[in-house]
Amino acid sequence: MDVPSQILSSATRLFARRGYDGTSLSAIAESVGIRKASLLYHFPSKEDLRRAVLDQLIQHWNEVLPRLLGAVTSGRGRFEALTRELVAFFQADSDRARLLVRELMDRPEEMRARLAQGVRPWVDLLSDYVRRGQEGGEILPDVDAEAYVVHVITLTVCGIAALPVVTALMPEGTSRTSIEARHVDELLRIAAASLFSTADTVEAR
């Protein structure tokens, strides 16, 4: 892997775990194995590096999401598959979820603009599917389409970012399934049970 990519990777991990203000350029440089001044050759300022990290995350998202959404054109169980993929995307690298949450808190206005531009179209698309499902009767009539989609995304991102902490609120797993798996399963169940009009969502588990 070339140096700029190594820098981006280290910066993502450190920004996610210690925050932007809590991460010094020296710390990032050290984890790459170069000097701070060398890092500043590749990224002219800390602010530039932050933007590059966020750009890369959103770009990754925009490459993966269309593929997932292709599967949702037909209704029903596809919706649950989509939610499961969304969860899997953030679970595969939970630093993504943590970084997103931090940016939400640190720079709300910038994130508003980024979401309105990059995520809003996907929310609108999914909301339309929801409304079509409401006309067909498979989806509960009192679902607020946009608000529902936004809540599922919020719960996924925050649920995974907070997972290492909230497991302290749950009892030790007596069964074979881990506490993390139970948590994710219940997230999927909540998303499905509050969307579909009939309760036969059990088939998908």
Place this chain on the structure above:
Amino acid sequence: MDVPSQILSSATRLFARRGYDGTSLSAIAESVGIRKASLLYHFPSKEDLRRAVLDQLIQHWNEVLPRLLGAVTSGRGRFEALTRELVAFFQADSDRARLLVRELMDRPEEMRARLAQGVRPWVDLLSDYVRRGQEGGEILPDVDAEAYVVHVITLTVCGIAALPVVTALMPEGTSRTSIEARHVDELLRIAAASLFSTADTVEAR
């Protein structure tokens, strides 16, 4: 209001909005109208101030929560009232939600210990109500009690902390109800619809 309380209040607001690392002691002192050295007379270190801020938030929580839980002894609509109160608690001062989210990200191990000690008992209590409701049949049999309760808390805290940002994902309100109110209503609907076995939760809206 005496000086220490003013310091706590300013620190809460600034820690919530700019983060711990992003807030200098001078900035807190300035917003109170004193010098940094004077602030350090009341709180011997920045770390002491941080702990005091968090203690105060948790203490406030522990004073308000028992009163809310008193109302939940009998089942059903009370559960929805409790969720509504939980949302109202954080909505009344969204800095509380933001501070909590930040601490979750910044100091996961400390928060694990704090939650296990201070919040876990409430989660257990509510989980027992859920299980009793499952035996009675009013609550869906496939609800994972602890995971459900944790998700509702997560969604409430994160949903409110992120509210100013995620409204960018929703269309302008054409109806009389504001976009924020729609968002909160849908949160309550999701919590109810994924808990109760019959769909007559509409009465509560």
Place this chain on the structure above:
DNA sequence: CCTACCGATCGGTAGG
């Protein structure tokens, strides 16, 4: 990609 260095700001202390 490095060494050497800059001014600014940080949390914290001395002493009153």
Place this chain on the structure above:
DNA sequence: CCTACCGATCGGTAGG
């Protein structure tokens, strides 16, 4: 509760 001051560290630059 203040003025004055401390060493450490920050992001960033010069110059090679």
